[in-house]
Amino acid sequence: MVNTTRRVLLPAPRSFCAGVERAIEIVERLLEQHGPPVYVRNQIVHNAHVVAELESKGAVFVSELDEVPEHAVVVFSAHGVAPAVEREAAARGLDAVDATCPLVAKVHAEAKRAADAGDTVILIGHEGHEEVVGTMGVAPDRTVLVESADAVPHLRVENRDKVTFLSQTTLAVTEVETITEALRAHFPRIKGQGKEDICYATSNRQAAVAAVVGEADLVLVVGSVNSSNSNRLVELARGAGVEAHLIENADAIDPAWLEAAGSIAVTAGASAPPKLVDAVVRALAALGPTEVIERIVAEETQEFLLPQRLRNARPNLPNRSAPFRNR
Numbered sequence: 001m002v003n004t005t006r007r008v009l010l011p012a013p014r015s016f017c018a019g020v021e022r023a024i025e026i027v028e029r030l031l032e033q034h035g036p037p038v039y040v041r042n043q044i045v046h047n048a049h050v051v052a053e054l055e056s057k058g059a060v061f062v063s064e065l066d067e068v069p070e071h072a073v074v075v076f077s078a079h080g081v082a083p084a085v086e087r088e089a090a091a092r093g094l095d096a097v098d099a100t101c102p103l104v105a106k107v108h109a110e111a112k113r114a115a116d117a118g119d120t121v122i123l124i125g126h127e128g129h130e131e132v133v134g135t136m137g138v139a140p141d142r143t144v145l146v147e148s149a150d151a152v153p154h155l156r157v158e159n160r161d162k163v164t165f166l167s168q169t170t171l172a173v174t175e176v177e178t179i180t181e182a183l184r185a186h187f188p189r190i191k192g193q194g195k196e197d198i199c200y201a202t203s204n205r206q207a208a209v210a211a212v213v214g215e216a217d218l219v220l221v222v223g224s225v226n227s228s229n230s231n232r233l234v235e236l237a238r239g240a241g242v243e244a245h246l247i248e249n250a251d252a253i254d255p256a257w258l259e260a261a262g263s264i265a266v267t268a269g270a271s272a273p274p275k276l277v278d279a280v281v282r283a284l285a286a287l288g289p290t291e292v293i294e295r296i297v298a299e300e301t302q303e304f305l306l307p308q309r310l311r312n313a314r315p316n317l318p319n320r321s322a323p324f325r326n327r
């Protein structure tokens with residue numbers, strides 16, 4: 001057990017991003033405007049705590065649109081949906097509200113542009129992730145998925161000179177760089193913007209962990225198991241040779257992890273609320289003296305407009321994003 005003051009390092013940015021805040025606010029505003037239930041297709045963001053809190057306010061999460069009664073309000077999650085889902089909602093007379101993160105929507109627009117120009121779209125991503133399912137659905141007949149550099153030589157495309165690559169927004173920067181390199185070597189005329197599709201929030205959170213991992217004996221990442229960007233943070237720390245764990249909340253901390261950890265970095269994926277990080281810091285402080293040090297590698301000022309129908313002022317919204325500061 002550590003006998004001296006334990007250091008708690010808080011890499012920043014961490015926790016909620018602008019796309020997640022917008023998606024949650026869309027559901028909250030709809031609940032206020034329409035009253036419950038408001039249906040949400042899939043988890044609005046990949047965080048169990050956020051989902052449970054919205055459920056307690058009257059949101060109903062469904063996997064498929066046929067679970068939504070006709071003419072009801074349904075929200076598409078931050079991960080985006082395939083155009084076929086939008087068409088299905090319209091055909092069923094649902095009142096659909098799109099909470100797709102604008103940065104995911106941008107990738108959809110790029111996929112459409114490339115496919116319309118006759119290119120095969122090579123999407124770098126993880127099979128089955130909701131964002132990947134949505135992006136592949138933009139041009140399903142012209143899109144192929146690649147998950148690793150080793151898979152690149154096996155990709156089948158119509159015309160090797162007409163290919164464009166895009167990526168899931170929440171991947172590891174290094175992973176995308178490796179795959180991009182393999183793509184450029186295999187398809188010399190491929191178009192694409194390198195790691196530019198990885199969103200600012202994902203790359204900032206990775207850079208922040210990279211900046212502190214050398215000083216940490218242990219890295220705790222607050223996030224849910226299905227959160228892509230949270231998992232990438234754990235991998236980044238482990239890749240640097242540091243013990244790291246993904247935890248849903250403070251209750252998930254195993255005391256055995258802390259025994260030899262004099263310096264602990266605590267971060268959170270973009271879908272995990274700041275208050276869960278605060279609770280982890282409080283739990284660590286309850287075990288003995290701690291010195292909390294925040295390391296800021298980037299300031300985030302990104303904001304996204306709400307859909308037009310929801311932009312009217314609204315009182316009494318909680319401030320979700322106030323982060324734990326130096327103390």
Ligand code: SF4
Nearest residue numbers: 017019020101169199
């Ligand atoms: S992690 Fe990135 S892409 Fe996903 S909601 Fe946040 S800003 Fe948008």
